[in-house]
Amino acid sequence: MIASSVSTLVERAEALCRDLRLQSVRDWKARTGGLAIGYLPVYVPRELLVAQGILPVGLMGAGADLEIIRGDAYYQSYICHLPRSTIEMGLDGSLDCLDGLLFPAICDVIRNLSGMWQMLFPDKYAHYLDLPQNFDRELGGRFYRDELETIARDLAARGASAPTPESLREAIVLYNENRAVVRSLYELRAAEPWKIPTWELYVVLRAGLVLPVTEHTTLLEAYREAALADTTRLPMDQARVVLTGSFCEQPPLGLLKTLERAGCYIVDDDFIQVLRWIRSDVPVEGDPLENLVNSLLDDAIASPTRYSDQDEVGGELVERVQRRQAEGVLFCAPSFCDPALLDQPMAVAAVERRGIPWTSFKYSENSGQFQVIREQAGTFADSIKLWSEA
Amino acid sequence: MKPLDTTVVDVLKDGSQIRQKQMIADHYARLARARETGEKCVYTYVPGNLTELIRGFDLLPVLPEINALQSGMRGKSRDYIARAEKEGHSEDVCTYVKCDIGMKRSGNIGPTGERLPDPDLLLLSYTGCFTFLKWFELLREEYDCPVAMLHVPYQGDGKITDSMRRYVVDQLRDKIIPALEEASGKAFDLDRLRESLARSAQAEDDLVWVLQSAKNVPSPIDAYFGGVYYIGPIFTAFRGMPEAVDYYRELRAEIEQRLERGQGPVTPDGELESERFRVVVEGPPNWTSFRQFWKMFADEGAVVVASTYTKVGGVYDNGFRHDPDRPLESLAEYCLGCYTNLSLPTRVEMISRYVQDYRADGFLINSVKSCNSFSAGQLMILREVEKRTGRPGGFIESDLVDPRYFSASNIKNRLESYFQMIEQKRAGGGQ
Numbered sequence: 001m002i003a004s005s006v007s008t009l010v011e012r013a014e015a016l017c018r019d020l021r022l023q024s025v026r027d028w029k030a031r032t033g034g035l036a037i038g039y040l041p042v043y044v045p046r047e048l049l050v051a052q053g054i055l056p057v058g059l060m061g062a063g064a065d066l067e068i069i070r071g072d073a074y075y076q077s078y079i080c081h082l083p084r085s086t087i088e089m090g091l092d093g094s095l096d097c098l099d100g101l102l103f104p105a106i107c108d109v110i111r112n113l114s115g116m117w118q119m120l121f122p123d124k125y126a127h128y129l130d131l132p133q134n135f136d137r138e139l140g141g142r143f144y145r146d147e148l149e150t151i152a153r154d155l156a157a158r159g160a161s162a163p164t165p166e167s168l169r170e171a172i173v174l175y176n177e178n179r180a181v182v183r184s185l186y187e188l189r190a191a192e193p194w195k196i197p198t199w200e201l202y203v204v205l206r207a208g209l210v211l212p213v214t215e216h217t218t219l220l221e222a223y224r225e226a227a228l229a230d231t232t233r234l235p236m237d238q239a240r241v242v243l244t245g246s247f248c249e250q251p252p253l254g255l256l257k258t259l260e261r262a263g264c265y266i267v268d269d270d271f272i273q274v275l276r277w278i279r280s281d282v283p284v285e286g287d288p289l290e291n292l293v294n295s296l297l298d299d300a301i302a303s304p305t306r307y308s309d310q311d312e313v314g315g316e317l318v319e320r321v322q323r324r325q326a327e328g329v330l331f332c333a334p335s336f337c338d339p340a341l342l343d344q345p346m347a348v349a350a351v352e353r354r355g356i357p358w359t360s361f362k363y364s365e366n367s368g369q370f371q372v373i374r375e376q377a378g379t380f381a382d383s384i385k386l387w388s389e390a
Numbered sequence: 391m392k393p394l395d396t397t398v399v400d401v402l403k404d405g406s407q408i409r410q411k412q413m414i415a416d417h418y419a420r421l422a423r424a425r426e427t428g429e430k431c432v433y434t435y436v437p438g439n440l441t442e443l444i445r446g447f448d449l450l451p452v453l454p455e456i457n458a459l460q461s462g463m464r465g466k467s468r469d470y471i472a473r474a475e476k477e478g479h480s481e482d483v484c485t486y487v488k489c490d491i492g493m494k495r496s497g498n499i500g501p502t503g504e505r506l507p508d509p510d511l512l513l514l515s516y517t518g519c520f521t522f523l524k525w526f527e528l529l530r531e532e533y534d535c536p537v538a539m540l541h542v543p544y545q546g547d548g549k550i551t552d553s554m555r556r557y558v559v560d561q562l563r564d565k566i567i568p569a570l571e572e573a574s575g576k577a578f579d580l581d582r583l584r585e586s587l588a589r590s591a592q593a594e595d596d597l598v599w600v601l602q603s604a605k606n607v608p609s610p611i612d613a614y615f616g617g618v619y620y621i622g623p624i625f626t627a628f629r630g631m632p633e634a635v636d637y638y639r640e641l642r643a644e645i646e647q648r649l650e651r652g653q654g655p656v657t658p659d660g661e662l663e664s665e666r667f668r669v670v671v672e673g674p675p676n677w678t679s680f681r682q683f684w685k686m687f688a689d690e691g692a693v694v695v696a697s698t699y700t701k702v703g704g705v706y707d708n709g710f711r712h713d714p715d716r717p718l719e720s721l722a723e724y725c726l727g728c729y730t731n732l733s734l735p736t737r738v739e740m741i742s743r744y745v746q747d748y749r750a751d752g753f754l755i756n757s758v759k760s761c762n763s764f765s766a767g768q769l770m771i772l773r774e775v776e777k778r779t780g781r782p783g784g785f786i787e788s789d790l791v792d793p794r795y796f797s798a799s800n801i802k803n804r805l806e807s808y809f810q811m812i813e814q815k816r817a818g819g820g821q
């Protein structure tokens with residue numbers, strides 16, 4: 001009964017993730033008459049959109065579910081897969097329910113895709129959201145606030161309501177609730193990873209890219225309750241690992257299941273980072289727009305897509321390994337992903353300095369064969385267990 | 391003084407080209423002596439460089455991309471890249487970065503064969519590419535020195551807004567200038583900066599005149615292969631310096647003379663006698679087979695009349711000039727306006743305009759594996775420019791400094807078929 005409740009929730013979430021034509025978004029629009037604005041990985045301030053009555057819709061590629069026919073004609077072989085499937089979905093009409101797209105500043109591929117979108121879909125809103133790399137309030141903060149005000153004005157001109165301090169505060173509260181339950185699920189998985197398999201957590205998190213925030217929070221709470229209540233899930237002798245590098249193009253679900261079956265408990269990851277980009281609550285008191293800006297400057301997680309002004313790149317990864325009591329790190333990045341792969345040598349050096357075991361592999365969102373990765377992850381997990389027993 | 395790159399020096403005959411090589415070689419020699427002479431140096435990048443500011447503090451710039459491309463031309467990059475990959479750098483990422491890291495790990499020997507000094511400051515003033523951020527994070531791990539970072543926003547909507555300009559100006563004032571003061575031990579001198587900027591504008595006028603001389607038929611210059619020599623001084627260490635003013639004045643006089651005499655550009659095999667094709671090129675050159683690549687064009691009688699690569703360190707032919715009356719603002723606008731910081735639609739417009747204004751038969755894209763900033767979207771640029779101009783586009787693939795990705799036979803075949811296609815179009819009355 002309870003087990004079926006977990007599976008029902010996960011099935012529903014998985015169906016939402018795999019619905020590339022975004023039926024739930026279409027239904028929402030039909031119901032509310034509101035605008036839906038899509039966004040690419042990794043981070044956009046969804047609070048602002050919600051405060052304008054907009055449904056934010058996260059796009060993270062099409063995974064292995066879509067045959068790429070036209071998208072490949074836009075990209076050379078040495079460019080990652082995500083922009084191909086995004087273009088494919090744009091051209092085959094899957095995204096026509098979106099009134100616009102935001103392209104956050106994370107890499108040159110997404111950046112250039114913003115211009116391609118402007119040319120391909122001239123009637124839609126397509127805006128490059130420049131996130132500050134300078135984290136000083138008077139500098140990067142002021143610039144970012146201007147960016148947010150520009151977006152708010154642009155969207156109001158397209159039919160959204162103008163944000164008010166009240167509507168912003170309400171949206172911040174809703175997202176604080178969502179962040180809290182996401183945090184609790186991460187804590188829970190780290191404590192009892194057998195109760196929260198990562199592939200399940202992944203789909204329930206990813207459903208949040210298309211659901212209104214309150215519905216998503218409800219789904220996550222229901223999943224947490226159901227998973228906790230499931231007494232059939234028992235601990236196994238698996239290696240505890242942090243998986244890193246998969247913040248943009250996503251690994252296929254089959255890959256996550258493969259890693260878990262190969263003997264790894266993933267106790268931390270960087271999937272669907274928009275949900276956890278801001279670590280703690282955004283303050284509600286005071287100027288809400290300023291609070292959003294300051295949270296991005298002061299309280300965002302470390303990421304290869306942001307400039308690190310810390311002494312040690314990879315320091316935060318090490319800290320996560322320690323906090324989650326992980327025994328190793330899986331560097332798992334999309335092929336040709338500049339930010340992930342340029343960052344990796346520094347992060348590897350940081351974990352090596354602490355003697356933390358690691359291994360690395362690459363994937364593409366449409367990879368279908370996991371045999372090699374299965375063997376590699378299995379050997380890695382076995383060696384960790386051997387060391388820890390030694 | 392050792393010659394910088396004998397392969398290339400041997401084939402060039404223009405006085406200005408030899409002179410620019412000497413300027414750069416002298417700069418490297420000065421860097422090599424910096425520890426003895428007590429001169430301090432700043433590592434920084436070409437796009438969005440702040441040369442007038444840096445030199446205003448008597449600091450010497452070191453440009454890692456220039457080191458990498460020189461290593462590519464000197465046949466060193468293969469080993470440097472192999473070393474970086476062996477030490478954990480992915481085969482998928484920008485080869486400039488790997489070449490630079492490999493060079494550093496191999497003793498940091500610069501293009502003149504002498505050791506480059508360690509930086510006194512890593513000045514991360516960058517524009518148009520995210521890799522730059524990671525590159526200096528990587529370098530920061532190699533050196534024990536301060537870092538100053540200038541974030542230059544991207545022109546996503548095809549324009550520079552007041553907010554972008556103010557953001558850059560404020561960072562220059564509050565972060566960059568204090569970091570340069572600290573590194574040099576000298577106070578900021580606004581008058582000195584203004585004088586430099588006035589010289590920059592003078593040199594920029596002459597550079598633009600030279601690049602636009604290619605509008606003539608036949609063109610007296612090659613604006614891509616030859617162009618990379620012309621931009622050398624202004625893109626590297628000399629913008630704002632009297633040497634740059636002299637160099638560009640002399641270059642202009644030389645090209646004026648070529649124009650009067652109806653001469654074509656100087657190619658690796660000497661002067662081009664007959665201009666058969668006029669093309670615009672988008673994308674950086676390949677450096678490991680630079681001469682061979684150039685010859686493939688020259689052998690066909692193809693002249694590059696305009697290129698986007700010669701705008702990565704600054705777009706001046708749209709009217710922008712450094713302005714002594716608005717010193718920090720114009721530095722900000724310079725950074726914001728570099729080619730790879732322009733939106734894709736703006737790039738399409740620019741290339742289409744070049745094709746038309748320079749009376750080109752078509753345009754070619756050299757898509758380099760290293761550089762997503764340039765390359766992601768180039769297939770769409772190809773289609774859009776073809777659509778707008780009605781002229782044929784060609785597409786070739788190579789890399790900057792990784793010789794594994796330069797397939798001479800492939801590229802030659804593609805170029806030959808491309809030029810044949812133009813001929814057929816002409817024969818069919820297409821143009």
Ligand code: SF4
Binds near residue numbers: 082106107108248338
């Ligand atoms: S997968 Fe990496 S390179 Fe590709 S779009 Fe995402 S961040 Fe950019």
Ligand code: SF4
Binds near residue numbers: 485487518762763764
């Ligand atoms: S990716 Fe391109 S622009 Fe960026 S550092 Fe490499 S070559 Fe330069």
